[in-house]
Amino acid sequence: MTDHRIKNVVIVGGGTAGWMAAAALSRFLNNGYTKVTLIESEEIGTIGVGEATIPPLISFNAMLGINENEFVAETQATFKLGIEFVDWGRLGDRYFHPFGSYGQDLQGIHFHQLYLREKMAGPVPDIGDWAISAVAAQRGRFARPGRAAQAPLASLRYAFHFDAALYAAFLRRYAERHGVRRTEGRIEHVALRPADGFVESVRLADGRSIDGDLFIDCSGFRGLLIEEALNTGYEDWSRWLPCDRAIAMPCALAGAEPEAFTRATARRSGWQWRIPLQHRVGNGHVYSSGFCSDDEAERTLRDHLEGEPGGDPRLLRFTTGRRSLAWNRNVVALGLAGGFVEPLESTSIHLVQSGIARLIALFPDKRFLAVERDEYNRQMQSLAERVRDFVLLHYKATERSDSDFWRQCAATAIPDSLAERIELFRAKGRIFAEGAELFSTSSWVAVMLGQHIVPDEYEPVVDALDENLVANAMEQMRRAIDQTVERLPSHGEFIAQCRSTL
Numbered sequence: 249m250t251d252h253r254i255k256n257v258v259i260v261g262g263g264t265a266g267w268m269a270a271a272a273l274s275r276f277l278n279n280g281y282t283k284v285t286l287i288e289s290e291e292i293g294t295i296g297v298g299e300a301t302i303p304p305l306i307s308f309n310a311m312l313g314i315n316e317n318e319f320v321a322e323t324q325a326t327f328k329l330g331i332e333f334v335d336w337g338r339l340g341d342r343y344f345h346p347f348g349s350y351g352q353d354l355q356g357i358h359f360h361q362l363y364l365r366e367k368m369a370g371p372v373p374d375i376g377d378w379a380i381s382a383v384a385a386q387r388g389r390f391a392r393p394g395r396a397a398q399a400p401l402a403s404l405r406y407a408f409h410f411d412a413a414l415y416a417a418f419l420r421r422y423a424e425r426h427g428v429r430r431t432e433g434r435i436e437h438v439a440l441r442p443a444d445g446f447v448e449s450v451r452l453a454d455g456r457s458i459d460g461d462l463f464i465d466c467s468g469f470r471g472l473l474i475e476e477a478l479n480t481g482y483e484d485w486s487r488w489l490p491c492d493r494a495i496a497m498p499c500a501l502a503g504a505e506p507e508a509f510t511r512a513t514a515r516r517s518g519w520q521w522r523i524p525l526q527h528r529v530g531n532g533h534v535y536s537s538g539f540c541s542d543d544e545a546e547r548t549l550r551d552h553l554e555g556e557p558g559g560d561p562r563l564l565r566f567t568t569g570r571r572s573l574a575w576n577r578n579v580v581a582l583g584l585a586g587g588f589v590e591p592l593e594s595t596s597i598h599l600v601q602s603g604i605a606r607l608i609a610l611f612p613d614k615r616f617l618a619v620e621r622d623e624y625n626r627q628m629q630s631l632a633e634r635v636r637d638f639v640l641l642h643y644k645a646t647e648r649s650d651s652d653f654w655r656q657c658a659a660t661a662i663p664d665s666l667a668e669r670i671e672l673f674r675a676k677g678r679i680f681a682e683g684a685e686l687f688s689t690s691s692w693v694a695v696m697l698g699q700h701i702v703p704d705e706y707e708p709v710v711d712a713l714d715e716n717l718v719a720n721a722m723e724q725m726r727r728a729i730d731q732t733v734e735r736l737p738s739h740g741e742f743i744a745q746c747r748s749t750l
């Protein structure tokens with residue numbers, strides 16, 4: 249019988265994407281016959297940004313059997329409870345997109361629907377008071393909920409901020425321990441099989457040739473295999489997502505403790521991130537080159553740093569969009585080689601993780617069945633488009649008119665998929681999760697309400713619940729969150745606890 253099994257996997261690139269893929273494959277292809285090789289070039293280097301994550305990364309690390317405290321110590325990580333958005337809807341605005349959900353649903357009715365009825369009846373606190381992650385973030389407190397946690401602590405969700413270079417190095421050690429072979433060198437040529445155009449091998453500058461059955465392209469924006477060799481094509485989303493450049497520059501930590509949240513502050517022609525780590529703060533200004541020069545962008549960033557600059561500014565150029573096929577022939581593109589939505593909701597590393605999980609679920613053999621490849625591409629497309637819509641919502645739902653950039657964002661024609669969501673929410677506050685949805689109902693509610701998309705009415709089913717009972721239940725939920733958060737250690741104390749266990 250012919251043996252169709254994949255024996256040789258070659259990963260091209262050793263940034264976050266490459267080492268995440270290598271670590272995961274070393275764990276799942278530990279079968280005695282598949283060899284995994286990773287090629288990277290120190291001379292070319294990695295992009296060096298990508299410090300904020302979202303909660304599913306916890307399961308990626310857990311799947312690898314990584315000790316979370318060790319990870320926190322080795323990558324200088326802090327905990328992230330969500331994102332604070334400043335000046336997005338209107339100048340002077342501030343809202344929080346928390347991880348986890350708001351309150352508790354009652355009799356199958358979404359909490360935010362109950363909240364909307366209360367809000368229409370009279371003044372109510374901000375909906376963030378019902379999200380334990382938001383309250384903990386604002387008070388600088390944190391604790392890992394643990395398996396036995398009860399409400400409301402059980403609904404606290406978190407992710408991490410980390411040093412991307414240290415995370416890649418951490419995963420490299422893991423992958424090499426589990427049998428991945430690393431090859432240093434610059435790839436100069438990609439050889440295609442004449443019969444079908446599949447990638448056969450790559451040749452390094454020193455003349456070595458490395459062949460493989462399956463190639464994973466993690467070579468960054470250029471897409472060395474997926475684009476330069478296979479001409480797959482790129483779907484450009486910049487008509488919707490207008491930012492195309494970023495200037496990144498770390499600074500020293502100003503306060504005594506790092507905050508447990510990312511801050512995204514809207515600027516005249518884009519927005520600025522602030523990501524506190526244990527040893528420094530990552531900052532960057534993401535902007536549209538059509539509205540702002542690089543010098544002006546750098547000045548804006550420097551003017552708003554909240555600590556001593558800790559390095560030279562780095563300019564990064566990108567085009568938002570996605571590779572037309574994430575999997576083409578025997579090449580699967582992960583990370584920036586597969587596309588880039590833009591960093592506003594910290595989704596890129598998650599898309600890498602999802603790509604790896606789906607590749608493992610649909611792992612091919614040497615016949616490369618079209619049905620498996622097509623399913624992979626369909627799922628990745630759907631996921632990326634949902635993420636795009638969610639990020640685009642932040643730009644579209646603005647009432648700012650103080651710059652050409654924001655006026656253009658407000659006037660942008662958006663995809664039908666997003667227009668329908670906004671319309672449904674505006675009517676009766678409804679959000680429906682569909683397909684490969686990454687962001688939860690609470691996430692959509694946070695941004696819609698935070699940026700002044702307020703429903704005209706609430707769902708009629710809410711009226712089946714007694715108003716006083718609901719008001720009491722809501723007050724109890726709010727008090728329970730308040731009291732629970734008061735008992736948590738400070739974020740800094742919790743990090744120190746993590747480190748002390750090692």
Ligand code: FAD
Pocket residue numbers: 260261262263264265266287288289290292293294295296297298299300301412433434435436466467468469472494532564566582583584585591594595596597598
């Ligand atoms: P890279 O880091 O660029 O790695 C490419 C690798 O390919 C390198 O090892 C390089 O040496 C190698 N290579 C390239 N060409 C060759 C060759 N010819 N021969 C040999 N090797 C080669 N994501 C998040 O999840 N959260 C964030 O907060 C976030 N912020 C971001 C901010 C900005 C401004 C940008 C641009 C991106 C951000 N991202 C973020 C995305 C994140 O940085 C990437 O998804 C992540 O770093 C993965 O990058 P990569 O591994 O695909 O590419």
